[in-house]
Amino acid sequence: MEAGTATARPQIIAHEVDRPRRGWVSWLTTTDHKKIGILYLLTVLVFFVIGGVEALLMRIQLGVPENTFLTPEKYNEIFTLHGTTMVFLVIVPVWAGFANYFLPLMIGARDVAFPRLNAWSYWMFLFGGLALYGSLFFTPPEAGWFSYVPLSLKEYTPSNGQEAWIYMVHLTGLSSILGAINFIATIHNMRAPGMGWGRMPLFVWTILIYAYLIILALTSLAATVTMLLLDRNFGTNFFDPSEGGSALLWQHLFWFFGHPEVYILVLPAFGVFSEILPVFARKPIFGYKAIAAATAGIAFLGMLVWAHHMFATPMSTVVLAFFMLSSFLIAVPTGVKIFNWVATLWRGTVEFRVPLLFCVGGIGTFLMGGITGIFLAVFPVDWQLTDTYFVVAHFHYTAFGASAFAMVAALYYWFPKMTGRLMSEGLGKISFWLFLVGFHLTFLIQHSAGLDGMPRRIYEYAESAGWSEMNLISSIGAFVLALSILLTIINVVRSLKRGPIAGPDPWKANTLEWFTTSPPPENNFDVVPRVRSVEPMKDIRRQIERQTGVPQRFEAGKPMVNA
Amino acid sequence: MLLGALVLAPAASAGWFLPESAGAPNADAIRTLYILIALLGLVIFIGVEGLMIYSLFKFRARKGRVAAQIHGNTQLEIGWTVGAAAILIFLTVFTFLLLDDIKNPAVSQIDAEGNPVAASATFAALDQPAPPEGSEAMTIKVVGEQYAWSYFYPTEEGETRVFAYNDMYVPVGMTIILDVQAKDVAHSWWIPPLGGKADAIPGYTNKTWFQIPLDALEEGQDRVIYEGQCAELCGRNHADMLARVIGLPYDDWVAWRDEKAQEIKAAQEEAAAQRERIQASEGGE
Numbered sequence: 001m002e003a004g005t006a007t008a009r010p011q012i013i014a015h016e017v018d019r020p021r022r023g024w025v026s027w028l029t030t031t032d033h034k035k036i037g038i039l040y041l042l043t044v045l046v047f048f049v050i051g052g053v054e055a056l057l058m059r060i061q062l063g064v065p066e067n068t069f070l071t072p073e074k075y076n077e078i079f080t081l082h083g084t085t086m087v088f089l090v091i092v093p094v095w096a097g098f099a100n101y102f103l104p105l106m107i108g109a110r111d112v113a114f115p116r117l118n119a120w121s122y123w124m125f126l127f128g129g130l131a132l133y134g135s136l137f138f139t140p141p142e143a144g145w146f147s148y149v150p151l152s153l154k155e156y157t158p159s160n161g162q163e164a165w166i167y168m169v170h171l172t173g174l175s176s177i178l179g180a181i182n183f184i185a186t187i188h189n190m191r192a193p194g195m196g197w198g199r200m201p202l203f204v205w206t207i208l209i210y211a212y213l214i215i216l217a218l219t220s221l222a223a224t225v226t227m228l229l230l231d232r233n234f235g236t237n238f239f240d241p242s243e244g245g246s247a248l249l250w251q252h253l254f255w256f257f258g259h260p261e262v263y264i265l266v267l268p269a270f271g272v273f274s275e276i277l278p279v280f281a282r283k284p285i286f287g288y289k290a291i292a293a294a295t296a297g298i299a300f301l302g303m304l305v306w307a308h309h310m311f312a313t314p315m316s317t318v319v320l321a322f323f324m325l326s327s328f329l330i331a332v333p334t335g336v337k338i339f340n341w342v343a344t345l346w347r348g349t350v351e352f353r354v355p356l357l358f359c360v361g362g363i364g365t366f367l368m369g370g371i372t373g374i375f376l377a378v379f380p381v382d383w384q385l386t387d388t389y390f391v392v393a394h395f396h397y398t399a400f401g402a403s404a405f406a407m408v409a410a411l412y413y414w415f416p417k418m419t420g421r422l423m424s425e426g427l428g429k430i431s432f433w434l435f436l437v438g439f440h441l442t443f444l445i446q447h448s449a450g451l452d453g454m455p456r457r458i459y460e461y462a463e464s465a466g467w468s469e470m471n472l473i474s475s476i477g478a479f480v481l482a483l484s485i486l487l488t489i490i491n492v493v494r495s496l497k498r499g500p501i502a503g504p505d506p507w508k509a510n511t512l513e514w515f516t517t518s519p520p521p522e523n524n525f526d527v528v529p530r531v532r533s534v535e536p537m538k539d540i541r542r543q544i545e546r547q548t549g550v551p552q553r554f555e556a557g558k559p560m561v562n563a
Numbered sequence: 564m565l566l567g568a569l570v571l572a573p574a575a576s577a578g579w580f581l582p583e584s585a586g587a588p589n590a591d592a593i594r595t596l597y598i599l600i601a602l603l604g605l606v607i608f609i610g611v612e613g614l615m616i617y618s619l620f621k622f623r624a625r626k627g628r629v630a631a632q633i634h635g636n637t638q639l640e641i642g643w644t645v646g647a648a649a650i651l652i653f654l655t656v657f658t659f660l661l662l663d664d665i666k667n668p669a670v671s672q673i674d675a676e677g678n679p680v681a682a683s684a685t686f687a688a689l690d691q692p693a694p695p696e697g698s699e700a701m702t703i704k705v706v707g708e709q710y711a712w713s714y715f716y717p718t719e720e721g722e723t724r725v726f727a728y729n730d731m732y733v734p735v736g737m738t739i740i741l742d743v744q745a746k747d748v749a750h751s752w753w754i755p756p757l758g759g760k761a762d763a764i765p766g767y768t769n770k771t772w773f774q775i776p777l778d779a780l781e782e783g784q785d786r787v788i789y790e791g792q793c794a795e796l797c798g799r800n801h802a803d804m805l806a807r808v809i810g811l812p813y814d815d816w817v818a819w820r821d822e823k824a825q826e827i828k829a830a831q832e833e834a835a836a837q838r839e840r841i842q843a844s845e846g847g848e
Contacts, residue, residue, distance in 0.1 A: 072799040144796050150765055151748040151798060156709075241766025247749060248764055281622070282630040290640045312751060312760040312794075314769040317666070324658070328651040335647040336640070338611060343639070345618040347631040352623065360619060364612055371604040378600060378658050380665040383759020384582040384593050387751055387794040448579045453755040455794040458802035555626075 031115035032522055036122050037101030038418065043126055044094045045489070050133075051085035052485060054078045056478055059442075063475035065463040075459035076142040077161070081132070083145030084165065087261065088172045089129045091403045092214075095268035096121070096179050098410055099207045101418060103183060105513035105520060106201045108192025108528040113185035121179040128171030135164035144457065146258070147228065149239035149250040154232045162232065166225045173218040180211035180218075187211075192512065194531035201511045201534070202285065205292045206271030209299045213260045213267070216303065221257035224250070248313060255306035263302040265399055266366075267295055269406030270337055273359050276413050277341055278535075279509045280356035281348030282554055287340040288534055294333035294340075301330045311379040312386050320379045327377035334370055338363060353507075354428035355413035361436045362405025369397025372447065390450025393443045400439060408435070408488060415492070416506050420518040421499030427491045434484035441477025445470045508554040510535035586756030586789055587773035592664040593759060599657055603650060665758075668772040671699040672736035677813025679736065679777060700738040700772075703731065707743070707750030707763040709797055710804040716820065723828045725820055731808045734816040735787065736777040743769040748798060754791035754808050762795055775810040786811050 021029060030036060057078050061070045070078065100118065104111055112118050135141065139159035143152035152162055187208050191200065200208075228250070230236040237243035239250050270291075278285045285291065307315065307323040341363055350356065372394040376382050385391060408431075416422045449470045454461065461467050505514040514537050516525050532539050541552035580601075584594040622630075674680050704715040716725040733739050743752045745763035752771065753760040761771035779787045786809055793804035811819060 072802065076796075076799055076801075142799070148749055148796065151796065156748055156798060247766055282624070284632060284634050286633065287635040287640055290635065310762075312762040312769075313764055314762070314767045317662075321659075325655065328655065331651060332644060332647045336644055339643045340640075342611065342615045342618060343636075345615065345622060347633065348618075348622050349624040349628045349630045350619055350622050352619075360615060364615060367611055368608065371608055374604060374654070375597065375600050378596060378654065380593050380658065380662060380759065381582075381597050381600065383665075383761075384590070384597070384755065386760060387753075451580065451582050453583055453753075453791065455753070455792060457796045458792075460802050 031119045033100050033104050033112050037097050040097030047089040054082040059475040059478040062471045065468050072459045077140040080141045080144050091265040093125050094407050106511045108512045109190035110524050112182050114182050121175045124171045124175035128168045132168035135161045141165040149247050166229050169225045173222050176214045176218050180214040183211040192528045192531050199534050202274035203271035206267045209295050210267050213264050213299050217257045217260035224253040251310050255309045259306040260302050266402045269402040272406040272410045276355045276359045277344045279507050280351045281345050283348035286343035291340050294336045297333040311382040324379050355409045357432045358405050358409035365401030369401050387456050388450030389446040389454045393446035396443045416502030417518045421495050422502045423491050423495040431484045431487040438477050438480030442474050445473045510537050583755035587758045588669050589665045589758040592661050596661050668738045671738040672777045675699050702740040704742045708746035710800040712806045723824045725823045732819050734813040735775045735780050735810040738774045740772045749795050750793045750797045751795035753794040754789045756789050760794050
């Protein structure tokens with residue numbers, strides 16, 4: 001460089017620009033957060049269908065007493081695969097999928113912080129899932145998604161299905177951890193000008209907390225399953241009581257991951273509720289700061305409640321009491337959120353669109369799961385209820401009630417942004433009602449089965465036990481639920497080609513993803529607007545109205561789009 | 564109406580709404596606690612769901628309506644945070660009031676000879692339940708293994724140890740303390756009408772207790788039977804790991820125990836004799 005020239009400035013010189021790739025190769029090589037998001041969502045859909053079919057197989061088996069549809073071995077394999085699939089391959093990655101697509105858009109960024117790492121995360125997730133399902137060609141794991149020792153040790157579960165399970169946990173865990181680092185770096189560094197912490201969309205808040213929880217919980221799980229791998233194959237005996245190990249150690253370590261995991265599944269669902277409700281009530285979210293703070297509060301307390309999964313194990317009263325109280329405390333920030341959502345509807349103008357229906361259906365269902373959670377937090381009551389169908393009902397009310405309802409709400413809400421086309425409202429509404437009725441038909445009665453003494457994970461029961469009607473009702477409900485999901489899948493496929501054109505902002509929504517075209521170009525935004533509030537799109541619409549005189553505001557009672 | 568049903572539901576139809584009881588006093592106390600939480604939960608449920616559904620329909624979009632642009636209300640936020648906390652504090656206090664009845668074994672209703680004793684208060688014990696002092700109680704070791712339960716009865720010096728599988732015979736009225744253990748994988752001991760679960764974890768001894776009240780035996784009955792099954796996944800035949808507790812009048816129970824002891828002694832002697840014969844024949848060759 002010659003002396004005396006102007007001060008050196010960083011320069012980017014493009015010698016050669018890669019030609020944009022097309023066709024299926026572009027999906028294999030992509031580092032675009034939107035394409036990766038769609039890959040996540042499609043993969044999740046496949047695993048969701050597989051996990052759902054597994055649930056149906058179990059419900060067929062339990063539909064009548066003393067059924068011989070499945071052998072005990074097959075039944076154990078199927079509930080292990082169902083739980084593992086729904087937790088690790090559906091609900092955790094579904095939020096990674098939605099966050100991948102929408103987080104950069106919502107904060108006005110052009111991609112995530114580390115696009116290649118992002119692609120790697122996806123591929124590890126996919127191969128983790130394939131590793132688990134590869135075991136179908138040998139022997140699938142059968143010790144449950146929680147793989148309690150000593151049952152999961154080589155002596156009692158000799159098949160390599162358990163190794164497939166461990167391998168899956170490692171791959172998807174690493175995928176989630178790297179994904180979480182990516183989200184955290186993106187959120188901390190790449191927000192649009194003016195978007196301070198107090199103006200960040202609530203979905204982004206929940207993804208931020210979700211990401212921190214993943215780093216705390218999944219790293220712990222990785223160590224835990226490594227210990228299991230060593231015990232099974234290298235004689236370390238961490239968990240073998242006859243060799244000085246402890247069978248309870250696994251339970252503590254597993255649930256130290258397992259309970260934060262519950263909030264990993266559910267916090268982003270809360271974020272979806274907090275995004276969609278204000279849009280369809282045409283009203284700002286009630287108590288933005290309280291909701292964001294409650295999210296952090298739930299995550300913090302969620303790290304301190306793990307032993308409430310183990311109330312029936314030998315524990316001193318002090319420990320029991322501590323975990324009862326910490327579990328109670330979680331109800332407070334959770335309650336705050338629910339009150340805030342209801343207050344958001346209050347004095348709004350509520351548009352009964354499919355995303356809103358799934359949100360309120362989800363909140364109503366989740367509330368019931370929250371209330372049954374209080375029963376389970378009281379440890380003497382838990383001694384009666386734990387490991388029964390009451391618990392199965394409880395966590396489906398929370399995990400399915402919040403996460404699955406929110407998942408479908410998010411699909412209907414964001415589909416127009418991802419594809420440029422709206423999904424059918426009519427089909428969506430039918431799907432919603434079947435979803436709601438099917439869900440409660442399946443799971444409400446399971447509380448009764450549990451109260452009546454039906455334990456979990458049994459492949460059969462005697463007619464004399466008196467659980468036949470309850471189980472038949474539950475099994476019928478499961479098929480109604482399956483039909484609803486089938487309708488939504490049909491809706492997706494149909495709307496891809498035939499849905500009405502959405503335009504950039506069909507809902508007149510609040511956040512920045514609606515500022516760009518649908519679907520967005522590869523760079524997302526040519527110009528990133530300055531953010532002045534939690535609802536930047538509302539500000540922008542107002543500005544356009546002022547400058548052009550064309551009304552941009554939403555009018556209650558008028559059809560939102562030409563759908 | 565639901566409220567009434569919850570409170571008044573007779574024991575016979577308890578299965579649909581309430582945990583099982585009508586067996587041991589600890590199960591009854593758990594049920595009381597359950598009813599209290601159910602009532603509180605019901606109020607919260609009706610309140611919140613009602614408010615949500617009301618807002619949905621009352622404030623649904625109509626032509627000309629404008630949504631109120633409210634961002635929050637700090638007083639309201641503080642109010643419901645404190646309210647939620649207050650309910651939970653109340654629940655905590657109530658739980659600890661009932662805890663003694665659930666966790667600590669009650670005084671036996673019979674003495675060492677099987678005669679009824681006057682009812683008296685329960686005695687508090689710390690952490691691990693122990694029989695109240697001065698009261699007659701029997702400690703039975705319960706061992707879970709794939710896929711059966713075995714029970715070891717207390718024994719005195721020189722006597723044959725009585726044990727049984729799957730059916731546990733106990734005298735009604737007596738407080739029974741259980742030392743729950745596992746031989747192979749984790750299991751969970753549970754007879755719903757006799758109280759909560761106790762996980763059987765290899766390497767640990769878990770404690771629980773129950774007592775079949777004297778009046779559980781109705782006129783003309785010679786036994787009362789409670790059924791349950793393993794409640795922790797323990798392998799492929801987890802569903803078939805059944806257990807029963809059979810309550811007998813004290814004298815019948817003593818007769819059962821003595822007969823069992825005789826059987827076991829005879830079997831042991833037979834086995835010993837067989838061993839000797841085998842040894843003798845091996846030595847002869």
